Amino acid sequence: MTDHKGFEVDAGADGVDWNAQAASFDQEPDHGLRDPRVRAAWAERLRSWLPGRACDVLDLGCGTGSLSLLAAEQGHRVTGVDSAPAMVDLARAKLAGRDAAFLVGDAATPPVGEQRFDVVLVRHVLWALPDPGRALRHWRQLLRPGGRLVLVEGVWGTVSPVGIPAARLTALVEPLAGQVRVEPLSDDPALWGRAVEDERYVVVATAA
């Protein structure tokens, strides 16, 4: 079986062994954000998607914490959740000394108790959850009044595409939000470290 980037993997709950992928995950330009141009492109987008004031961000399926780090650098307090302990270890190391906490858990029902957030941030995770609609409804409950969902998703590949199209995700989110905005991301090679032709986008949904 292969993951959404075509890497061979052992099948896990979602078909991907994320613990096995953790050590090499940051090698992809848009994963590790090691290229300063790619990093700057994501930092600029993230700044435009997050509130201008310091706020509480819940990064679900946070992986190695690359977006968590950008959010922390922009002054936000971050809680990250990932089901793969190896990913959580790397995220903790990446954000050591920052105002950030990382938990092992299921993104669909994150173990955050009664805590509420200004932003639920999810990149490249929702598409692989067994019931995206149910997860979105739960995430909506985790938002403070006026909070927002920031959902970076796509449909990867052309031969055997995987992912969630923007139209389907928008239809799932619209009943939950007062305002929904879709921003295409395929046309900005700086985000990916190369030109891409498949569908990539962010949905920013603000709670009523």
Ligand SMILES: C[S@@+](CC[C@H](N)C(=O)[O-])C[C@H]1O[C@@H](n2cnc3c(N)ncnc32)[C@H](O)[C@@H]1O
């Ligand atoms: C493609 S990576 C994206 C990582 C990170 N969001 C990023 O954009 O760099 C998918 C991540 O989601 C995590 N994941 C997959 N299914 C999950 C679930 N049900 N609950 C929590 N994390 C999950 C994986 O362990 C992996 O770290």
